[in-house]
Amino acid sequence: MKFTRRDALKGLGGIPLMGAVWWAGAASTVAKKKERSAILEQLNIQPSLPAAVPGIGGDPIRVGIIGFGIRGEQLCRALGFATNEWKEEMRLAAEENPNNSTLADFEAQDKLNVHLAGICDIFDYRANKALNSFNTPDNKMERFRTYQEMIRSGKVDAVVIATPDHWHAPMTIDALENNIHVYVEKPMTHNVEETYRLREAARNSKATLQVGHQHRQTLSFQTAKDIIEKGTIGHVSLIQTNTNRNDDNGAWMYDIHPDASPQTIDWDMFLGSAPKVPFNKNHFFRWRKWWAYGSGLSGDLLSHDYDRLNCVLNMGIPDSVMTSGGIYTHRDGRNVPDVLQVNMEYPNFSTGSSQAKGKEQGMTFVYSATLGNGFNRPTILMGHDGTLELGNQLTIWPDRQSTRYADNIENEKMSPGVPIYQYDPGASTPDGVASATSQYFADKGLMWTYINGARVDSTFLHMREWLSCARNGGKVSCGVKEGFEEAISSHMAGLSYKLGRRIEWDKETEQLKPIEGIDFDEALLAPM
Amino acid sequence: MVLLRLFVGWHFLYEGIIKLYNPDWTSVGYLASAQGPFRSFFIWMTSDAMIGIADWGNKIALVFVGLTLLLGIFEKCGAIVGAVLLAMYYLAHPSFPWLTEVSVEGSYWFVNKNLIELMVCVVIYQLPTSRYFGLQRFFDKKEVLTQSN
Numbered sequence: 001m002k003f004t005r006r007d008a009l010k011g012l013g014g015i016p017l018m019g020a021v022w023w024a025g026a027a028s029t030v031a032k033k034k035e036r037s038a039i040l041e042q043l044n045i046q047p048s049l050p051a052a053v054p055g056i057g058g059d060p061i062r063v064g065i066i067g068f069g070i071r072g073e074q075l076c077r078a079l080g081f082a083t084n085e086w087k088e089e090m091r092l093a094a095e096e097n098p099n100n101s102t103l104a105d106f107e108a109q110d111k112l113n114v115h116l117a118g119i120c121d122i123f124d125y126r127a128n129k130a131l132n133s134f135n136t137p138d139n140k141m142e143r144f145r146t147y148q149e150m151i152r153s154g155k156v157d158a159v160v161i162a163t164p165d166h167w168h169a170p171m172t173i174d175a176l177e178n179n180i181h182v183y184v185e186k187p188m189t190h191n192v193e194e195t196y197r198l199r200e201a202a203r204n205s206k207a208t209l210q211v212g213h214q215h216r217q218t219l220s221f222q223t224a225k226d227i228i229e230k231g232t233i234g235h236v237s238l239i240q241t242n243t244n245r246n247d248d249n250g251a252w253m254y255d256i257h258p259d260a261s262p263q264t265i266d267w268d269m270f271l272g273s274a275p276k277v278p279f280n281k282n283h284f285f286r287w288r289k290w291w292a293y294g295s296g297l298s299g300d301l302l303s304h305d306y307d308r309l310n311c312v313l314n315m316g317i318p319d320s321v322m323t324s325g326g327i328y329t330h331r332d333g334r335n336v337p338d339v340l341q342v343n344m345e346y347p348n349f350s351t352g353s354s355q356a357k358g359k360e361q362g363m364t365f366v367y368s369a370t371l372g373n374g375f376n377r378p379t380i381l382m383g384h385d386g387t388l389e390l391g392n393q394l395t396i397w398p399d400r401q402s403t404r405y406a407d408n409i410e411n412e413k414m415s416p417g418v419p420i421y422q423y424d425p426g427a428s429t430p431d432g433v434a435s436a437t438s439q440y441f442a443d444k445g446l447m448w449t450y451i452n453g454a455r456v457d458s459t460f461l462h463m464r465e466w467l468s469c470a471r472n473g474g475k476v477s478c479g480v481k482e483g484f485e486e487a488i489s490s491h492m493a494g495l496s497y498k499l500g501r502r503i504e505w506d507k508e509t510e511q512l513k514p515i516e517g518i519d520f521d522e523a524l525l526a527p528m
Numbered sequence: 529m530v531l532l533r534l535f536v537g538w539h540f541l542y543e544g545i546i547k548l549y550n551p552d553w554t555s556v557g558y559l560a561s562a563q564g565p566f567r568s569f570f571i572w573m574t575s576d577a578m579i580g581i582a583d584w585g586n587k588i589a590l591v592f593v594g595l596t597l598l599l600g601i602f603e604k605c606g607a608i609v610g611a612v613l614l615a616m617y618y619l620a621h622p623s624f625p626w627l628t629e630v631s632v633e634g635s636y637w638f639v640n641k642n643l644i645e646l647m648v649c650v651v652i653y654q655l656p657t658s659r660y661f662g663l664q665r666f667f668d669k670k671e672v673l674t675q676s677n
Contacts, residue, residue: 003666003669007666010661010665011600011661011665012663013661013662014537014599014600014662017537017598018594018595018598018599021594022541025544025545025548026548029545029550030549099571
C-alpha cells in the first residue's frame, strides 16, 4: 500500500493548525504574564501575612464580661463562647441554607486559653442568659452586680467592656487603675475630658488596654500600608469614606426585650453620668440615638472609618474639622444626626510625592454618611499617581496624569481604566469570574479577614492579640495612642456638628483650641 | 463537517493552552459561583482535596479534545470527552430563566453557547470525518491493507 500526496495532505493537515493554535495560546499567555509581572515587580507590593502572636501559656486568663448585649455576645463568641440560643439559631440557619457556615466557622476557630469567670449586666435577662450557657462544670462563671465589684473581686484578670459609650471611660479607667487588662469597644470615650484621664490611667497602669477596632487585623489594610509607604499612588490629597445604611437595625432601632422593666433593669446604673430621666425602654435598648449615652454617626461609625485609615496612614488627629448634617431619615425622637458629612483637614500631611519638591502637601479626609440609602460607596484614596479602593480587597488604578507612571501610560503598558494591582486574600486567583464572586462575599463580611484563604473573624484575632500581650507583654495594635486619636477626632466631628463651627486641634499643647464662651464637653453631650 | 470539527478542536485547544501556560489559572471561581440543581457537587469540587484534580483534569481534557479533533484521531473519544466537559460547564451555570446569571455575556433562555457546542460534539461523534481528513486516514489505510492481505 502506498500513501499518495493527497493522503499525506489530508492526513497531516491538522498538524500545522494544531501548531498554530498552540503557539498562539502559549505566546499570548506568556506575554500577558510577563507584562503583568513587570508591573508587579515595578510596584513591589508585599501582601501582608498575619503577625505571629505568642501563645497564651499557663493558667487560663480569667475574663469578666461587662455588658452582654449585641456586641457583648459577639465578643464572647470571638473568645470561643457562644450561647446555646445562638448555636441553635445558627444550626437552623445552616439547615435552611447549607451555605451558611457561621456555626462551622465558629467551631473551627482556634480555642483561646480563657476562662469566662464573670458577667456583669444590669439587665437580669442578659446576665442570666450568659450564666445559662457559660456557667458550666468546665467554666465556673459568677454574676457581679456592679463592674466595681467585679474589678475588685480578685476573680478576674481582664475585662471586656461592651456597654453604652458613656460608660466606656469610667469602667476602663477603674479597671486600669486596678491593673486589670481591658478590651473596650469603640469609641474609647464619650467626651473630651475623660479621654485625657483615660490616657493617663493607661500610661500609669501595668495592665494592657486594647480598643475594639478589630479591622486593624484585616490583612488588606496591612498590605495597603505597604502600598502607601512605597508611594504607589503618590501624594494622597483626598480620602473618601462612607456609611450607607437603609434599615432600622442600621439606624440603631434595636429590639426591645419583653422582659425589660424597672424590676429587671438597674436603671440608675444605666444612667450613670447621663441626665436623670424616668425609666425608658427606648433609651435603654436604643441608646445610640441619644447624645447622653451614645455618640451617633461620629462615635459609632466615623470612628471605624477614621481608624481604618489611621491604621494605614498613621495621619493622627486632624488640624481642624468641619461637620454638617441633620436628622433627615429617622425623625423618631432621636437627637443624634442620621445624615452627616465630616471634613477633616491635614494641611501638613503627605504620603510622599512623585513631583517637584514642595508642590504637594496636605490632605482632606471626608466621611460621608446617610442612614437613608444603602448604595455601596467604597472607600477611596485619591493620589496623584493612582487611586486605591480599600476594603477587604484592594484595587489600584493608575491615574491618567500620573507622573510616576507617565512612561507606562504613554507606551500603553498601563491604562487608567485597568487596575494595576488587585489584592484579594479570599481568593487564590486572578480569574475574572473568581473576583466577581469572591468580591460579593468579601464585601458582605466586614468582620472577616482571610488567612491562607480561610475566613477568620478579625475580632477573634484582635482579642487574641490583646490576651497574648496581656500574658506575654508586647504591643497591641490599637492601644491608648490609637484610641486617643480616634476618640479626639470623633469628638471634634461631633462638636463641629453641634456648634456649626470649625473645631481646631493644637498639636503642641495636645488640646482643642478653645472657643470663647464654649464648654466643649457640655456642648458635645447637650441634647441639641 | 471537517471544518466544524476543526473549529471546535481549535476552540478547545486554545482554551486548554491558555490555562496550561497560566500557572495562576484555577476553576475555583467558576465552580464556587455555580448555580442550579448540581450546585453542591460543584462546591464540593472547590475543596482543597478536589480543586487540584478538577483544575488539572479540566486542562488535560481540554487539550485532549483539542488535539483529537484538530489532528483527526480518536475523534469519537474526543467528542465524548468534549460533550461531558461542556455538560459540566452548562450544569454549573445553567441558563435557566429562574436563576440569576452571573458572569455571562449575551442573553440566553435554556439554550446557551455551551449547549450548542455540546450538540456539535454529538454531531461530530455521529459523523466522524477523520478518515477523510486527519491522522486516522493512515491507520484506516493500514487496516484495509491488512484485510486485503
